[in-house]
Amino acid sequence: MTGSIWLPPGASSETLPGVPKQRPAPSWAEPDPIDELAERLDEFVAAAVHPDEIAALLESDGMSDDQIRGRYGVKNSFALAEELYDRVARRFPEPAGPVHDPWQVGLLGCLLRGVVFALPGFGYVLGAPLLAGHRESFNLPAGTLPLLASALVGWTWNQGLAHRAYSWLGLGDKPAARHSLLLGAPLGALLGAGAALAVAGTAHPTAAAFATAQSSYLAAATVLLVLGRERALMATLLPTTAGAVIAMVHPMPDAARLLLLLGSLLAVVTLALLEVRPGGNWLKGRGDRRDQPQSTRGQKTTMSPRTTTSLPFALFGLSSGALVLYAALGDILTGKTHSAAAAPAAVALTLSMGPAEWLLHRFRSNSLTGLRTTRTPKAFWRTTGLTLTQCLTAYLTVLLTLTVLATTLWPHTPTLSGVTLAGLLLLGMALWTGLLLQSFGAVMGAAAICCTAAAAQTLALLTHAAAPHWIALYVCGTAALAQVALVCALLGRVTAHR
Structure with a gap:
């Protein structure tokens, strides 16, 4: 009947149950684990400029992709980082105290390193009469090939x-x-020394001996530079520098030249040995244990850097050294000019390494400032892009100025052509962006590009290609543009700036 209530058999209206009360939610309805993680990492996620920054934190915490898929139901750490980035509002609180900036360095110290890099060149000026003889292959002065072979091996290894x-x-x-x-x-x-002996053979014993001394100097100088002893290294080079300056204006006996060269070599090797001997740091009078951070004294380091990680840096040293040599010796190798033309380019490039190092640190420091002050990935990319343009322009200006000064002041130096000057600037751009890629952790890309450029230059030399400076212009220009493109691709990756 319409409107009647059906009752089960034996039931009456008095036995009808009341309205059921609302039951609590079942126990299986747990909070979203991503929300829990977002709450736990709230401060870090809120200050992140890009999801990659959060992904780096997740990976450093030991979260594998399998764990992330099982716990949070997303594909990998990058997907989880994007979820966290979307769920937490951006907040950029100012730090309570001074911000730590590991890239702050003094300009004077970097300029000093550039001078230290350039001073060994006076050793070649002082020792040139000791290498007198018939010209070698590729129209090079006597003894040059053993010196070049030794230098390339030394730059690579060191x-x-x-x-x-x-x-x-x-x-x-x-x-x-x-x-x-x-x-x-x-x-x-x-x-x-072995490379020099292999190239020189028995025909150039003096050149082989000079190259052996050069190898010893490069090894000892590497020790002092790594351990921050630039001032001590410069002090060992001052007698040779003074002797070379005197020899340029007044004849000097060969015995005096040899004595000055051996004296500087003995001094730098002795200082390097004192630094690396057990209980070293002789120049500061302190033992190794005091040089360690407080947290590591008396503890054995559990991590050990893999030897293979140093290989790309060695390849970059080889390729960049070869490109510098080709830039300095381009016309000499083809017989179009004399050895004096090589000096200004080599001096300018060497001296520019000091300002280049300072500008590199300046870029990294400004990038950290950009991480704190920008609010979006696009704003951060624009900020770092502007900083990159400023630093690269400043370095090329310094290199151009040094090249013009060196060409003007160096005696008997022909005027550099526009093509040669442009090739030198493009080489400087390739070197500076290569150093920047190293600091980004992308040294493999820089090494691959520079090795390809050096191989192309070598092939052009061996095949006696015409117009070497035009080839250098194309090769260095391509390498520079490729590295600039790679740098721009990494500018927006926040983890590259940490």
Whole structure:
């Protein structure tokens, strides 16, 4: 019947149950784990400029992609980072105290390193009469090929050795850094001397001896530079520098030249040995244990940098050294000019490494400021892009100024052509962006680009290609543009700036 209530058999209206009360939510309805994680990491996520910054934190906490999929139901750490980035509002609180900036360095110290890099060139001026003889292949002065072979081997080995030592220093283990230098520096000197002997043979014993001394100097100088002893290294080079300046204006006996060269070599090797001996740091009169951070004294470092990680740095040293040599010796190798033309380019490039280092630190410091002051990834990219343009323009201006000054002041130097000057500036751009990529952790890309450019230059030389400066212009320009593109691709990656 319409409107009647159906009752089960034996039931009456008096036995009908009342309206049921609302039951509590079942126990399985747990909070969203991503919300819990967002709450736990709230301060860090709120201050993140880009999701990649959060992904780096998740990976550093040991979260694997399998764990993230099982716990949070997303694909990987990057997907989880994007979820967290979307769920937490942006907040950028000002730090309570002074902000730590590891990239703050003094300009004077960087300029001093540039001078230290350039002073060994006076050794070649002082020792040039000791290498007198018939010109060699590719129209080079006598003894040049053994010196070039030794230098390339030394730059390659010592660049990799320096990276390994710096890796130990970054772990707070200065004794291990000294130990690696104690073993690696003599081996690098032997390799450089062996390369010189292989090239010189028995025809140029004086050149082989000079190249052996050059290898020993490069090894010892690497030790002092890695351990921050630029002032001591410069002091060992002052007698040779003064002797070369005097020799340019007044004849000097060969015995006096040899005595000055050997004296500087003996001084720098002695200082390097004192620095890396057990209980070193002789120049400051303190032992290794006092040089370690307080937290690492008496503790054994559990991490050990892999040797293979230093290989890309060694390759970058080889390729950049070869490109510098081709830029300095371009016309000489093709017989179009004399050796005096090589000096201004080499001096300008070497001296510019000091300002280049300071501008590199300046860029990294401003990038950290951009991380604190920008609010979106696009704003951060624009800020770092502007800083990159300013620093690169400043370096090229310094290099141009030094080249013009060196060409003007160096005696008997022909005027540089526009093509040569443009190629030199493009080479400087490639070198500076290569150093920047190293600091970004993208040294493999820089090494690959520079090695390709050096191989192209070598092939052009071996095939006697015409117009070497035009080839250098194309090769260095392509390398510079490729590295600038790679830098721009990394500008917006926040983790590259940490």
